[in-house]
Amino acid sequence: MLRAAWYFLGAALVAAQSTRPWDSTEPFPVDTRMPPFGERASNPVKVSIRLSDLASFDEANERLAVYAVVFLEWPDQRWFNASVKLVNDICTSSGGCSTEDFQRALQWGEGWIKGIFGQTANSFFRAVRSFGENVGFVISEDVWTPIPPHLFLKTSNNPLGKTEFDPVIYMVPKNSSTFFEAVWLDRARTFFDVILSYEHFPFDQQSLDLCLNFDYFTLPAHASVSEDLVKRLAERWDSASDISSILSSKFVAGMEGQGFEVVSVDVREKVASEMGSALCINIKIQRRVSILILRFFWPLTALLFIPFAGFFIPIELVMPRVATGFISFLSLQVFRTMAYTMIPKKSSSLLWMDVTMFSVTVIMFASVLENVLAQAMRANVSSLAARYVDNLSRVTFPLVATLMLMIVFFMGGAKADAMLNFTVCLLLLSFWLLGFATAVVVYVRRLPHMLMKTLVKQIVHTDFRYASVLSMDQKELTLVFKQLDAAGLPWNKV
Structure with missing residues (x-):
């Protein structure tokens, strides 16, 4: 009897709904916890890394600490579309807008997007949630970004954090779309775990993989960044080394001070695995015997x-x-x-x-x-x-x-x-x-x-x-x- 009562109650609730979600012509509300595209490696992100200086090289614990400048950029069309929809709704509710008013409204929307800026990750997420509430997004505590967890500060909520500097994150309207940009400056250290082998010590050549591990939905790709931008933002960068533009001359000198000679630098993109993607800076160093x-x-x-x-x-x-x-x-x-x-x-x-x-x-x-x-x-x-x-x-x-x-x-x-x-x-x-x-x-x-x-x-x-x-x-x-x-x-x- 109880099971039958629950069955009829559920049937009544379904019948009471005017429309089914999959039959609705209205766009499904955007959930900020989800990426723009839900397929594997379908959300591109540009990654630029410059190693300004070497902080420490703990061979015993296999840990490398560096001062790095990191740039991440990824598009998310949903925010721009939401701002345009908001402008259209305002124009419709006010009896229509002229072409001039509509362009002014779009500029107003872009200005609003430019105001989404956070000196820390938490302040950025608060601004995003506030903006999302105004454009009709489904808001939760989490906001999806492709930023790897270890590039956030280490806290009780993020035990994987391996950096001492919170990223600066902001929105940029560009080419009728919305781009997110995140920047880590070389004011504090970033730590990387490396794997070392001492079978041939002291003739050993070590291969250091400094990897940024991304989630299932992200497709990372290495992108170059201008030397002028790096010099303008970085505090420890002096000049690009002769070995690679990724390393500064100060970083190479720091490795020599640790008893190593930098042999080569290579960028490796590990894409579309079931566990996610990664972008690694592979640095080969030879011990100075x-x-x-x-x-x-x-x-x-x-x-x-x-x-x-x-x-x-x-x-x-x-x-x-x-x-x-x-x-x-x-x-x-x-x-x-x-x-x-x-x-x-x-x-x-x-x-x-x-x-x-x-x-x-x-x-x-x-x-x-x-x-x-x-x-x-x-x-x-x-x-x-x-x-x-x-x-x-x-x-x-x-x-x-x-x-x-x-x-x-x-x-x-x-x-x-x-x-x-x-x-x-x-x-x-x-x-x-x-x-x-x-x-x-x-x-x-x-x-x-x-x-x-x-x-x-x-x-x-x-x-x-x-x-x-x-x-x-x-x-x-x-x-x-x-x-x-x-x-x-x-x-x-x-």
Whole structure:
């Protein structure tokens, strides 16, 4: 029964209506919450951006703060049509207007439109709502504009705001239409989130996308703006840079002060996606590695080669040899901490810096072990074997260190994959250590034969009494006699 009562009540209300909305010949009232056109990317907006200065570049938090001048312009014919309709209604209700009166009325309407001006966004929206009420629009708290939310001030109602300066918005009657214009001046900062990668640090080239994200209905397009207008409105703009008219010379100098060189600037329009459109200023910057070489890599290279001096110290001087290698190895830990402190953001992936520090650590650790090996050879095998280890180290250690540095710097500058870089360095170090160990083992195995040959050569020398002879210690003599015993000479059979 209750459902039937509601049905008959609804039918009665529908029947009571004189006309249905879709049958009405009157235009549907304009709702200020809706754009002029309701299709996807159907409302064009011209966007002009000039970056006057760099405020800050927070690499750790991936945030860029700039002083920018931004211009937005978009048409909305509805407001002009509404003002013309208002003039026609006034003329009709007053018994008609002459051509002269009608033109004066249109000028009056245009003057009214020119008065729609807001030094802040809220004051502009209040003026728009007041004007909309007078021309018969459906008024609500919201007024549609293509302005991205992050270009408004950050408030509790707009948590996405990333600018410290409210736009100046106003209406302009132009060519029998109405245009809205919004201007952001470089009096305060605007923040952009960027994505950075440090795989090739410090040879990294970063791509900064400064994007303005528009809604589903908006079609953004980049438009140029005159240099005179920018200079007249901007407070920080000095002159256009040689790289692009979008960047000022002051902005480029600010990037250089942060240790980057601006490589290129490109405008990208991402249009007609389901989530909306975007206009991005893509700035490619290259880190200036020269200052890092002077401050860090040159001292690190010097530290790497210091232990090699210990190979030239006589084998008998144990403490100086150990000190040159071990103290340098301990100092490397300070450089290691400095290296990872320089990387702006922590990363769990393999970086160029990981490969470099790993290779340097292996070589310096091997130099410490070389001292241990040389002392062990002198104590247990032969002084000749110890000197052979030193002679081999004097050649191979500097050679491998130089080759390794050339590889890591070349592959870093070429932006090679960090894993490929690591594989090449690991193979180089592995083959070197394996070859070094093989050479020492072969020398020790051949040492008795070499001692015998040297001893025989000295004995059969024509001037044996005055010839310089090879001095052998007890361990070397033991090796000689063991070799004689193993050869099965006649006295072994007695």
